[in-house]
Amino acid sequence: MQYQIFKLKNFQIGIILLPVWFLIYHNLLPFTNWLVFDIFGMTKGEYLAEALWFFIFEFPKVMLLLTLIIFFVGIIRSFFTPERTRKALEGKKTFTGNVMAAMLGIVTPFCSCSAIPLFLGFVEAGVPLGVTFSFLIAAPMINEVAIILLYGLFGWKVALIYVVTGLSIAIIAGWIIGLLKLEKWVEPWVYETKVGHNGMDDGKIAFETRINMGFDAVKEIVGKVWIYVALGIAVGAGAHGYVPEDFMAALMGKSAWYSVPLSILIGIPLYSNAAGIVPIVSVLIEKGASLGTALAFMMSVIGLSLPEMVILRKVLKLPLIFTFIGVVGVGIMIVGFLFNFIF
Amino acid sequence: MEIKILGTGCANCKTLEKAVNIAVAELKIAAKVEKVEDIQQIMGYGIMRTPGLVINEKVVLSGKLASVSELKEIIAKHQ
Numbered sequence: 187m188q189y190q191i192f193k194l195k196n197f198q199i200g201i202i203l204l205p206v207w208f209l210i211y212h213n214l215l216p217f218t219n220w221l222v223f224d225i226f227g228m229t230k231g232e233y234l235a236e237a238l239w240f241f242i243f244e245f246p247k248v249m250l251l252l253t254l255i256i257f258f259v260g261i262i263r264s265f266f267t268p269e270r271t272r273k274a275l276e277g278k279k280t281f282t283g284n285v286m287a288a289m290l291g292i293v294t295p296f297c298s299c300s301a302i303p304l305f306l307g308f309v310e311a312g313v314p315l316g317v318t319f320s321f322l323i324a325a326p327m328i329n330e331v332a333i334i335l336l337y338g339l340f341g342w343k344v345a346l347i348y349v350v351t352g353l354s355i356a357i358i359a360g361w362i363i364g365l366l367k368l369e370k371w372v373e374p375w376v377y378e379t380k381v382g383h384n385g386m387d388d389g390k391i392a393f394e395t396r397i398n399m400g401f402d403a404v405k406e407i408v409g410k411v412w413i414y415v416a417l418g419i420a421v422g423a424g425a426h427g428y429v430p431e432d433f434m435a436a437l438m439g440k441s442a443w444y445s446v447p448l449s450i451l452i453g454i455p456l457y458s459n460a461a462g463i464v465p466i467v468s469v470l471i472e473k474g475a476s477l478g479t480a481l482a483f484m485m486s487v488i489g490l491s492l493p494e495m496v497i498l499r500k501v502l503k504l505p506l507i508f509t510f511i512g513v514v515g516v517g518i519m520i521v522g523f524l525f526n527f528i529f
Numbered sequence: 530m531e532i533k534i535l536g537t538g539c540a541n542c543k544t545l546e547k548a549v550n551i552a553v554a555e556l557k558i559a560a561k562v563e564k565v566e567d568i569q570q571i572m573g574y575g576i577m578r579t580p581g582l583v584i585n586e587k588v589v590l591s592g593k594l595a596s597v598s599e600l601k602e603i604i605a606k607h608q
Binding site for chain 1: 537539540541568569571572573574575576577578579587588592593
């Protein structure tokens with residue numbers, strides 16, 4: 187049984203990997219310089235060299251950030267379940283409820299494929315419609331992958347702006363939907379559905395299990411998004427050297443006021459996860475798109491997605507879906523104009 | 530024993546169904562595996578995340594996948 191000694195527990199593996207992570211992360215820049223300029227012998231300033239440099243540096247950097255942060259997000263999320271979030275939101279006054287719902291939307295594990303059972307579960311527990319919407323708006327729009335990529339490619343300021351404005355939209359849009367009293371546009375069968383109680387989720391999870399949930403999250407999310415990150419950054423790298431600097435200025439620049447609503451309209455049917463869209467948006471900005479317009483485009487792509495609307499159509503009548511798109515769309519538009527005005 | 534997979538047809542639900550079938554075959558037990566796609570029936574089990582796994586009318590998993598070996602353990606435990 188000697189090999190038992192070497193059989194490490196998952197959290198021990200984690201502790202060993204952490205310094206390795208820092209070592210790689212902090213040597214990525216000199217390594218990329220060495221590889222591209224010394225080994226490949228390319229000249230600084232050349233288009234191909236710049237493109238190659240961009241990919242070799244940015245892709246591992248973003249993947250390292252994703253792996254580390256998703257791991258911790260996985261652990262944090264083990265403390266939040268939709269069942270607990272629902273309990274927290276039961277009987278909350280509208281505005282307070284909207285604020286809480288939007289914030290819980292960030293940390294509660296959510297997949298748009300579970301939007302229906304979640305909606306039914308909330309409504310049945312007496313969570314107000316507007317509060318439920320604050321959750322449904324925040325959950326997909328402000329997701330961890332988007333925040334990490336924004337941080338990695340733009341820095342913490344833009345990441346923070348995204349979170350704060352996204353939260354504001356979710357809170358205010360949900361609050362307005364609540365004020366409009368649109369319960370009549372919820373499919374009647376929703377209120378007739380009996381939700382059972384299964385007594386699951388007693389909340390006692392061993393710490394070891396939470397660590398494992400962190401590893402599972404990395405496997406699941408990073409395993410799914412790495413290809414989009416690679417594609418997005420490859421497109422970015424290609425455009426980096428070859429597309430002229432002011433290419434997008436006329437179309438998505440500050441001077442073109444119509445670019446904000448237009449970007450939102452284009453963004454709705456475009457369905458991409460955050461992993462693919464953020465690197466593209468970073469190229470748009472580099473090539474002359476203004477921050478507000480690019481931000482609006484990204485929020486529309488991630489937050490207003492056609493597939494999710496199709497799923498929600500099962501529980502919501504069309505006028506409510508359009509109200510939802512309208513209110514959130516206007517919110518995103520205000521954010522877009524605001525940032526074009528400030529920066 | 531009766532095993533039900535609750536899910537409205539998302540990718541994860543299909544993955545879970547496949548894994549359950551493999552687990553049942555490997556355990557060589559007599560089990561009726563059924564897929565429940567009707568949302569109202571699913572809600573009757575009180576889950577808020579799909580896919581869900583129900584063994585003998587008891588919810589044992591919700592909102593996550595499990596590997597074949599994990600499923601074998603779960604199924605054996607609830608036999």
